[in-house]
Amino acid sequence: MIKRPKSLLTALHKSHIKLHPTDVTKARVYIAEHWQKLQRETPKDVDTLIGMPHPYLVPAYTEGNEFDFNELYYWDSYFMAQGLLHDVHKDLLVGIVQNFASLIDRFGIIPNASRTYLMGRSQAPFFTSLIYDVYEAFGLEQKWLDKMIAAAEREYHEVWLGQAKPNHRQVYEGLSRYYDINMLHDLAEAESGWDMTPRFKRRALDYLPVDLNALLYKYETDFARYYRDKGDKRTAGKWENAANHRKETMDKLMWSSTKRLYYDYDYKKHRQSTVSSLASFYPLWAGMVDDKRAKQLEKSLRKFQQKGGLSATDTYTLNQRVPNGSIPAQWAYPNGWAPLHFIVVQGLERYGFHREARDIAFRWIRTNLDWFREHGVFLEKYNVVQPLKPPVKGLYPTQVGFGWTNSIFERFCQDYLDS
Numbered sequence: 001m002i003k004r005p006k007s008l009l010t011a012l013h014k015s016h017i018k019l020h021p022t023d024v025t026k027a028r029v030y031i032a033e034h035w036q037k038l039q040r041e042t043p044k045d046v047d048t049l050i051g052m053p054h055p056y057l058v059p060a061y062t063e064g065n066e067f068d069f070n071e072l073y074y075w076d077s078y079f080m081a082q083g084l085l086h087d088v089h090k091d092l093l094v095g096i097v098q099n100f101a102s103l104i105d106r107f108g109i110i111p112n113a114s115r116t117y118l119m120g121r122s123q124a125p126f127f128t129s130l131i132y133d134v135y136e137a138f139g140l141e142q143k144w145l146d147k148m149i150a151a152a153e154r155e156y157h158e159v160w161l162g163q164a165k166p167n168h169r170q171v172y173e174g175l176s177r178y179y180d181i182n183m184l185h186d187l188a189e190a191e192s193g194w195d196m197t198p199r200f201k202r203r204a205l206d207y208l209p210v211d212l213n214a215l216l217y218k219y220e221t222d223f224a225r226y227y228r229d230k231g232d233k234r235t236a237g238k239w240e241n242a243a244n245h246r247k248e249t250m251d252k253l254m255w256s257s258t259k260r261l262y263y264d265y266d267y268k269k270h271r272q273s274t275v276s277s278l279a280s281f282y283p284l285w286a287g288m289v290d291d292k293r294a295k296q297l298e299k300s301l302r303k304f305q306q307k308g309g310l311s312a313t314d315t316y317t318l319n320q321r322v323p324n325g326s327i328p329a330q331w332a333y334p335n336g337w338a339p340l341h342f343i344v345v346q347g348l349e350r351y352g353f354h355r356e357a358r359d360i361a362f363r364w365i366r367t368n369l370d371w372f373r374e375h376g377v378f379l380e381k382y383n384v385v386q387p388l389k390p391p392v393k394g395l396y397p398t399q400v401g402f403g404w405t406n407s408i409f410e411r412f413c414q415d416y417l418d419s
Contacts (some may be wrong), residue, residue, distance in 0.1 A: 019362055019369075024316030027372045028413060030323070031406040036402055038080075040070055043115075052112040053102050060380065060399040070155025072099060072111040074123035075193050078130045079094065079339045080403040083391075083410030084104070085137040093134050094144075096157070099125055101151040109159050109167070112191065120181035121191040122159055123214050128150045128222035149226050156219050160212075171248045172267040173249050175208045176216060191348065193339075195395060197331035198313060199264055199275045200324055206268040214282035217246045247288045260296040261303075276303055276314040277332075278340040286353045294351040301356075308367035308387030309336040310344060330394030336384035338408035340354070345412070360410040368409045378405045 031177040043347040044051040058069040059076045131148045161170045169176040181189035189204035224239035262280040263272035303314040305394040341364045348357035367387045378400035383391045
């Protein structure tokens with residue numbers, strides 16, 4: 001039995017609160033200089049690579065590495081943007097949002113990545129969140145917002161609420177699943193971005209995921225906000241009703257009052273998953289819980305708290321790491337990921353858990369920083385249980401100089417060290 005701390009704050013090692021801005025200077029310089037290696041410009045289609053009207057970022061680049069990225073990835077772009085929301089990167093980020101709109105206009109979907117062979121699925125949908133982040137950061141015109149929101153509404157209806165091929169995602173009580181046009185479980189799991197994970201027991205098509213439906217709740221509240229700001233109360237009310245219905249259904253199917261976490265719902269077997277994961281904190285990030293439930297979620301974080309940060313799943317999943325086969329489940333204990341740390345920290349901040357959010361951010365900064373000092377690079381994921389040891393590998397080799405890790409490290413430095 002693993003002894004759990006009484007709170008995140010008391011579990012904090014003193015070394016994590018002694019970080020000084022000068023401690024991260026070298027790492028931040030590396031990150032700033034690395035962005036140019038991740039920028040691509042592909043104005044026309046080249047073989048399977050889809051042309052984009054504007055430059056964009058790829059997740060990683062290592063010279064001489066056969067496993068290479070040249071395409072625009074959906075959810076990676078959202079997290080890479082988080083550390084770049086200042087004027088020097090304005091044209092790049094505005095262009096990335098417009099690239100997504102162009103993909104919707106051309107293909108009716110933001111694919112997993114800008115490759116013709118990746119058109120059969122999308123990826124965790126962050127489009128409205130990226131639109132508003134960029135719109136607010138750079139004070140863009142209303143006409144720009146109008147056009148981007150129109151594209152997002154098309155994506156929402158055609159892709160995420162689709163009830164037949166090629167987008168058969170809305171399948172049970174108004175909630176949606178991850179999907180792939182080939183109707184293969186593993187490819188649907190790839191759409192989640194958590195490839196691979198014990199969450200879905202290699203049956204991703206049979207599950208209603210917590211994170212996906214919380215993201216769609218966020219879309220609905222973003223659309224409500226948009227129409228409310230335009231003075232269209234009637235349309236805003238429709239979106240608010242859609243969000244409330246989704247919330248009520250998720251609470252009914254996915255919330256465990258005993259475990260005080262949300263769980264993915266197996267709609268074929270009519271039961272919750274047994275895997276506790278950080279996907280449970282997407283509703284906190286999306287603002288769809290009340291203060292009482294937010295407090296319960298904050299206390300439940302102890303299940304995931306490790307020396308180097310938060311593990312993607314709790315220790316119970318250790319014996320489920322390779323469910324029904326030999327594919328490594330890298331989105332699981334003992335690995336921690338930058339996107340999930342950002343989601344949790346932002347969710348805690350939203351509900352006033354400022355000290356707890358700061359503690360997690362500092363723990364993650366320290367893990368990243370220690371590896372950088374030893375190896376001179378950042379990784380796409382870390383072993384948060386033993387931070388100086390390599391993470392558990394997945395379907396592909398562990399990547400270095402990784403975009404979302406770099407960006408979330410920089411964002412946490414801005415939020416918790418610069419201030």
